[in-house]
Amino acid sequence: MSRCSPSTEIAKGIRVHSDFHHLISRRGFLIAAAGVAASAPMRPVRASATEERRIKVAPSQARLTGTDGPQTPVWAYDGTVPGPTLRLRQREPARIVVDNGLDEDTTVHWHGIRLPNAMDGVPGLTQKPIKPGESFVYEFTPPDAGTFWYHPHADSLVQLGRGLAGALIVEEAEPVAVDRDLLWLLQDWRLAKDGQIAAGFGNMMDAAMSGRVGNVVTINGTVPADQLVKAGERIRLRLANASLARIMALRFEGHRPVVVAIDGQPCDPHEPDSGRLVLAPAMRIDVMLDMQGDPGKRYAVIDDFYDGLAYTLTTLAYDEAPPLRAHPLDAPVGLPRNPLPAPDLAGAERQEIVLQGGMMGGGKLAGVGGMMGMGMPGMNGEAAWAINGTSMTGDGHAGMAPQFTLRRGTTCHLTMRNETAWWHPMHIHGFSMSVLSRNGSSVPHRQWQDTVLLAPKDTIECAFVADNPGDWMLHCHVADHQMAGLMTVFRVT
């Protein structure tokens, strides 16, 4: 046992935790460390050290519009909006204890992480909800490096809308050559004049149309001031859209961002079409940004997704200093690929999901209302949307019958058809999908995504290997749409 004294372990390279004593007292850790010591004494023992974090979910206050602005009552992870950025390491076990200090049930979903089903955070389906005053221990080993995020999957519309979201960064085994690694976690808030979060979550207009789009966009929890940059530096910028409903299309004036990963998964480095980075709710994009502007100058970052509603999100403000280097950093911008299983398209099982419903011209609800025979669609958790004729509403619950079942190891060739007049970022739990085609044209750059944006009437084909058993959610990540029926479940046995 003396072999496990803290000083020995620190010397062997284990990262020091605030909770170190708790960590070393864990039985699993002691056994694993002893095993490593006996069989391979020269290897660093980091692989057997579990990263442990504790996160408290509770009401808090935030100054979303800056230090002079009003206090907004929010719900927060560890008191901050967004929650703390969790940094894990690829292929190293993590243990995250979540304490619920809200007056209602919650869960945490680790969006985009390919993890065991029991850790996926869907109430009823994969775990019992965490009751007020109770805790839940999440344990998983992230297989993929990249930019992910976490959020509740209970009362999702309200809990996410009151601020519960945080970034989860899984670090590459080898550090990537950049001058700075930055994160912009984007959130969209609907605030009343007094700075309070506006009431009316889940109203029929939001539910059956574009969702609850807000009126204040924050970066890392505040309306952004200038972003200070230096000429010549290379920044890895991790963009994550944690909005309920707002789709963004970011343009960096005077700059040429190169997309290196989408939804955490590295792709072939490429410049986006017409220089616009389209980020639907729940999507992440990592870009490499060589700061090639002039010292002392300012360049706008513009979001122009919605016609006629373009606004300047923030400004890149260059330091006066001469460029750090004459030419862009001479290092490859591509990231190492993650170990995703390659789909076998020839032997694939085909499945199709059709997105239906929503408001059409003339204030009529397409199909769903009549189909379901319900009174006021979209109100009080009733259906405004459907997938293949069935509306699953809410957050996920016990007894959801799977739309289809896949035998473990088969490749699923999934077609998603949007019959509605609205945009839908469709999100799959537990897997990342290779995006094959959009409206019949093949998608370049070997893109893998867990959230795929469908424009009105789009058809998307994707494929993934069903290597992870369990019941998994597949839903629109516009929170209102999910709650009002744009959700389904599939099973891998």
Ligand code: C2O
């Ligand atoms: Cu990011 Cu089912 O969610």
Ligand code: CU
């Ligand atoms: Cu997810």
Ligand code: CU
């Ligand atoms: Cu949707």
